Amino acid sequence: MRRMPLFFFLLVVFKIFSQDRNFADHLKYVGVAVEEPDYTIWGTSPVIDDQGKVHLFVARWPEKNVNPAWRKSSEIAHYVSDSPEGPFVFSDVAIKGTGTDTWDKYGAHNPEIKKVGNQYALLYIGNSDYHQPPHPSNQSIGMALADSPYGPWKKVGRNGKILDANDASKWNYRSKNGVANPAFLVKDGKFFLYFKTRAGDNLKYGLATADKLQGPYTILDSPVTSNKGTLEDGAVFYYKEHVYLLTTDNHGQNTGIVGGGTLWKSKDGLTFKLEDATIAYDRLPVYYKDFDERKVTKIYGPDPKLERPKVLMIDGHPAYLYGPSGWNIFGGERTVSHVLKIDLPENED
Known part of the structure; x- marks a missing residue:
């Protein structure tokens, strides 16, 4: 394999670590x-219904700890x-582990809600x-459908599972992380399912597509992201004739911000190049101006970063960002989910 000449490698590194922060700098804490x-x-x-109500599908569990509770007890609540800014009121539990001998016996997690047609x-x-083991290698992705965000939810196919890492012909066969962190997009009549999986030593994003x-869903022949180090927590949206994939940069190797976000940009949604990426979001204290580490409860993780943020589109524009943090910035004993407004000028992308 040919190596990138040092001069061009340094140009790419300089571009990424001094990237445009248009998206990140237009987030406002709500x-x-x-x-x-x-x-x-x-x-x-998040998703908006036909009456303009905003619905959040949220992973939650009764234990105070994050790990291992999330993989054992998580359920998806509605x-x-x-208003996109809340207050949000509990409605119902949409999906939970079956508790029986199924692929999704435990830990319904990583919710991704999209309106597709009706x-x-x-x-x-x-x-x-x-x-552990076998977790996380036994993680799979499922889908349930409903005519209303209030349900009832019907799992597709035989048992709801639509993707796993058990195809011997694919590059992520028997991935140590299985498939997780689904991000879903409809583009040109095809259905795009982005997912986190392990490729060699790194966690990358792959893509599976379907005609229905x-x-x-068929996994493409190689990863779609050219990231360095570990990434996760994908969200995807279509804006100004481009596909944008938002991921967490766990160790700062893509953005220079440990726990910051990478915003990948692609014309076709099939390949996301690091040199085309920009900074999606910074860590939470950048936006919450009253942050005081002396008052914080550090529940999970070494940094006050957003976890698995998702974008709400309104009239074709990215409008709000939702995401929890492993640190309770108010000093409470439980994690909470935050909402940030995206004030992106019309002439920027």
Whole structure:
């Protein structure tokens, strides 16, 4: 394999670490989206219904710890508001682990909600055994459909599973991380399912496509991101004739911000090059101006970063960003999910 000449490598590194921060610099902290005294709150995925109500599908569990509770006890709860900025009120539990001998016995997690035509598609992950091992290699992605965000939810196919890492012909066969962190997009009549998986020593994003919403989904022949180090927490949206994939840069190797976000840009959604990426978001204290580390409760993780943020599109524009943090910046004992407004000028992308 040919190596990139040092001069061009340094140009790429300089571009990424001095990237345009248009998206990141136009985020404004609004407040708490979801907070529950008896639940730890995690991934938060938004959708607007035909009446203009905003629905959040949220991963939550009763234990105060994050790990291993998320992979054992997580369920996907549904919250509703008349406004993207809340307040959001609990409605119902949409998906939970079956508790029986299925691929999703435990840990319904990583919610991804999208309106597709007249239906709502709720994607999620689950696992058959939360102990390590076999977890996380047994993580798979499922889908359930409903005519209303209030349900009832019907799992597609035989048992809801639409993607795993068990195809021997694919590059992520028997991935140590299985498939997780689904991000879903409809483009040109095809259905794009982006997912986190392991490729060599790195966690990268792959893509599976289908001609029908319910599948079958076929994994493309190689990863779609050219990231360095570990990334996760994908969100995807279509804006100004480009596909944008937003991921967390766990160790700062792509953005220079440990726990910051990378915003990948692609014309076709099939390849995302690092040299075309910009900074999606910074860590939470950049936006929450009253941040005081002396008052913070550090529940999970070494940094006050956003976890699995998702974008709400309004009239074709990215309008709000939702995401929890492993640190409670107010000093409470539980994690909460935050909402930030995206004030992106019309002439910027």
